[in-house]
Amino acid sequence: MSCTAKGSELARTVEALISPGKGILAADESTGTAGKRLESVGLPNTEDNRRALRELLFTADGVEKFISGVILYEETLFQASSKGTPLTKELADRGIVPGIKVDIGTVALVGSPRELYTQGLDNLRQRCDKYYAAGARFAKWRAVITIDTAAGLPSPAGVRSAAAGLAAYAKVCQEAGLVPIVEPEVLADGPHGIDDCEAVTHEVLSVVFRELAIAKVQLETILLKPNMIVPGSKGPAATPDAVAAATLRVLRRTVPPAVPGIMFLSGGQSEEEATKHLELINKLGGSPWYVSFSYGRALQASALKAWSGDAANAAAAQAVFIQRAEANSQAALAK
Numbered sequence: 061m062s063c064t065a066k067g068s069e070l071a072r073t074v075e076a077l078i079s080p081g082k083g084i085l086a087a088d089e090s091t092g093t094a095g096k097r098l099e100s101v102g103l104p105n106t107e108d109n110r111r112a113l114r115e116l117l118f119t120a121d122g123v124e125k126f127i128s129g130v131i132l133y134e135e136t137l138f139q140a141s142s143k144g145t146p147l148t149k150e151l152a153d154r155g156i157v158p159g160i161k162v163d164i165g166t167v168a169l170v171g172s173p174r175e176l177y178t179q180g181l182d183n184l185r186q187r188c189d190k191y192y193a194a195g196a197r198f199a200k201w202r203a204v205i206t207i208d209t210a211a212g213l214p215s216p217a218g219v220r221s222a223a224a225g226l227a228a229y230a231k232v233c234q235e236a237g238l239v240p241i242v243e244p245e246v247l248a249d250g251p252h253g254i255d256d257c258e259a260v261t262h263e264v265l266s267v268v269f270r271e272l273a274i275a276k277v278q279l280e281t282i283l284l285k286p287n288m289i290v291p292g293s294k295g296p297a298a299t300p301d302a303v304a305a306a307t308l309r310v311l312r313r314t315v316p317p318a319v320p321g322i323m324f325l326s327g328g329q330s331e332e333e334a335t336k337h338l339e340l341i342n343k344l345g346g347s348p349w350y351v352s353f354s355y356g357r358a359l360q361a362s363a364l365k366a367w368s369g370d371a372a373n374a375a376a377a378q379a380v381f382i383q384r385a386e387a388n389s390q391a392a393l394a395k
């Protein structure tokens with residue numbers, strides 16, 4: 061495919077992903093993380109259980125009204141439904157764009173072992189070509205930033221290596237015809253307050269966009285997946301209005317208007333919190349970007365519980381999932 065043809069395909073994929081009232085379902089838990097989720101409802105971490113949960117979500121009646129894309133783990137990209145249909149076809153038949161997580165997880169950063177460095181750049185181009193051939197049209201790479209103000213974290217080196225990794229990944233994806241979701245997640249673990257999250261996220265996003273510019277990533281065909289500005293899980297609480305105001309303030313100060321969409325991660329917020337915050341951010345309005353969701357836990361938690369591995373509960377679990385997806389769709393529309 062020529063460069064121009066690839067560029068217009070990237071633009072079409074972005075357009076589809078940011079359709080008004082729609083957001084992304086993150087169903088790309090690694091096998092280990094999927095195991096933790098299944099274990100929480102008493103299920104063993106078998107390939108069949110992982111497939112069954114994902115099939116239930118992807119085939120829920122009306123899912124395509126609220127979900128524009130699904131981020132898959134490599135196993136799911138090549139997996140078939142209980143009826144033998146490839147799961148990517150189940151999505152594509154509903155007009156939902158299949159995406160793929162292309163990072164391969166984190167390791168301790170050399171020189172600052174409490175910080176994490178995301179791996180997966182080796183052979184990334186070959187893997188992207190394989191994923192494109194299997195039907196993926198967008199990708200995700202998650203960089204992780206830890207806040208511990210007393211210990212001076214994040215370190216400048218930690219932020220810089222996270223941002224440089226995201227930029228290198230994004231450039232490779234665009235060359236391979238995959239829209240890169242750039243996800244620098246400032247973790248909410250710890251006792252820090254909302255102000256620390258704001259200051260660190262501001263710094264991280266500033267450095268990320270500097271690195272994207274250095275790597276000549278085309279901003280018009282990326283999506284940003286940031287954390288919202290929230291206090292640490294053991295920090296002093298903040299009101300939903302304060303979260304929304306701080307989140308929009310940081311994004312306005314750091315994210316160029318050329319970026320078409322901001323699709324938040326939920327990062328351990330409850331389902332209701334994640335929806336409420338998205339609604340309030342959109343009600344503040346005036347954003348140059350489409351602002352929506354790319355939630356994992358905040359779309360799946362209740363559905364997983366309702367299902368709990370029993371096929372007899374599948375329809376009820378699908379209804380719960382659709383309820384969450386619709387509520388977030390309304391929030392994306394500032395309703």
Ligand code: 13P
Binds near residue numbers: 202327355357
């Ligand atoms: P959460 O919404 O559960 O944070 O997951 C989104 C995601 O894709 C994290 O990488």
